[in-house]
Amino acid sequence: AQTVTQSQPEMSVQEAETVTLSCTYDTSESDYYLFWYKQPPSRQMILVIRQEAYKQQNATENRFSVNFQKAAKSFSLKISDSQLGDAAMYFCAYRSVSNNDMRFGAGTRLTVKP
Amino acid sequence: SQTIHQWPATLVQPVGSPLSLECTVEGTSNPNLYWYRQAAGRGLQLLFYSVGIGQISSEVPQNLSASRPQDRQFILSSKKLLLSDSGFYLCAWSVRGLTGELFFGEGSRLTVL
DSSP states (O other): OOEEEOOOSEEEEETTSOEEEOOEEEOSOSSEEEEEEEEOTTOOOEEEEEEETTOOSOOEETTEEEEEETTTTEEEEEEOSOOGGGOEEEEEEEEESSSSOEEEOOOEEEEEEO | OOEEEEEOSEEEEOTTOOEEEEEEEESOSSOEEEEEEEOTTSOEEEEEEEEETTEEEESSOSSEEEEEEETTEEEEEESSOOGGGOEEEEEEEEOSSSSOOOEEOOOEEEEEO
């Protein structure tokens, strides 16, 4: 079974600065999808960004971008110009193309300091 | 647009009592449906997923069960709750097929006393 590892339980960043959250995963498949989800204090999970494994180009969504290293099985999230509203738990997730489930990492709690 | 609702939002139940959490999706047909559990300070654990009415796949052996009586309705149940069932339960849906992200409901916090 695929596993997703987030090695940083907590991270903090100064407002307006940049922070990178790490994620690694283990799989024997060549085609899959990767996601970053944000869970604010309201607890509802919100999709931040997605990446298809067959695409070499890193996904970008406004201030959020990823560094996808397929060979290293690494999928980090970079948040630029951090805002107070970015404070949340961030979960990395892996979805296989061969089954219906999505596997999540343990999460990284991001604190943004004013 | 598609929406997903789950209820109740908060539930406090005694050990040994039954449980029923309900989730409905609107604005789409034939979705894949999921139940996840999130223990305090931890990631999400997949409990059940369903690709159609009456089709349930269980990921973790436990005293919980799931049912899908209608296309857009997903129910999480238990006959007798355990203390270890406490947690935050999330329902989610995705487009039929294997390419899409999951869209989550607001979550249900269950406390078993």
